[in-house]
Amino acid sequence: MMLRRTADGWDIYAPAKLNFFLEVLGKREDGYHEIVTVVCPIGLYDCLRFRTDPGGHIGLTVRCAAGWKAVQATDVPLGRDNLVVRAVELLRQRSGVRSGARIDLYKRIPIAAGLGGGSSDAAATLLAANKAWALGWPQEKLMELAAELGSDVPCFIAGGPVVCRGRGEQVEPIGRWPPMWCVVAKPPAGLSTAAVYQACRPADVPNSPKALMEAAGRGDLAAVGRLLWNRLQESAMKLSPWIERLSACFSQLGCLGHAMTGSGTGYFGVFRHARNARFAARRLSSCGVEVFVVQSCR
Ligand code: ATP
DSSP: OEEEEOSSSEEEEEEEEEEEEEEEEEEOTTSOEEEEEEEEEEEEEEEEEEEEETTOOEEEEEEEOTTOTTOOGGGSOOGGGSHHHHHHHHHHHHHOOOOEEEEEEEEOSOSSSSSOHHHHHHHHHHHHHHHHTTOOOOHHHHHHHHHHHOTTHHHHHHOSSEEEETTTTEEEEOSOOOOOEEEEEEOSSOOOHHHHHHHOOOOSSOOOSHHHHHHHHTTOHHHHHHTOEETHHHHHHHHOHHHHHHHHHHHTTTOSEEEEOTTSSOEEEEESSHHHHHHHHHHHGGGTOEEEEEEBOO
8 A cells, every 4th residue: 555645635556456365264153254365465556536625525536547448437336335435434433533535536456356446445545534634543443444344454454465364354464475476367257256255165174374375485486376275266167257267378378376366257377577477468368358467565
């Protein structure tokens, strides 16, 4: 998350994320699934322009990056259905401030792709409002509010690579993360997170993220690639033909490893060098998917 002061407010860059590991441990009584996941932000950003409104009004405009097929303005909800509005209203209510906010959101992160764009926007809004309204809330307090907004929101408040447990809201930073290039593919059709979880059978013998985190810690990128894992991939495969198609495509591209991110349909491969990632991206773009070449953020 990058915050920058402007003449009349704050600009904040909200990154997308990739799940390098995701295991589903079981279904909870509250309806959520118990998971363990390793998440890392990547260099693909939405931008929020946050200005205080002394009149107390809360307003949001959404613009989408021109020429990007994967992000359509009509797919982004406005008003209270947008996580940005929910975040700013929640913080205003809990903090008791009277100021409002004018927020311009520039979307580049594809929607419903498992890239966490909405959650990242919500986290960015909390961080920007905390600054703009001079609240001085510590990170732990913002994290609690973030968890009320969504399971994926707290990991973006923490920033950097993290391991998340519970329904995803218990966040622990990962110290060391090797530099890497990722090629991210976004098929034209997305999947609903709820539908993918519903179709997923929790693991009888769950995988642990320990080996992947140790590989990341010693900078062993080849092992990180080998150890990518997403339990939801099997259920997403039943719901979208794109997952199997992309798995087959990435297998031909010489990457260190590949997997679906979150609940799909976004899919990614890991590369050591930028030139190999760009070459793979050129080959993939003829498959009818939108392709991004990004670095993971430490
Ligand atoms: P998840 O966090 O469930 O993995 P995702 O990464 O697959 O989600 P998002 O782009 O976050 O997908 O969007 C999921 C849904 O959230 C969208 O279909 C949209 O209706 C809603 N939404 C609310 N606020 C936003 C926002 N600011 N940007 C994008 N989508 C939003």
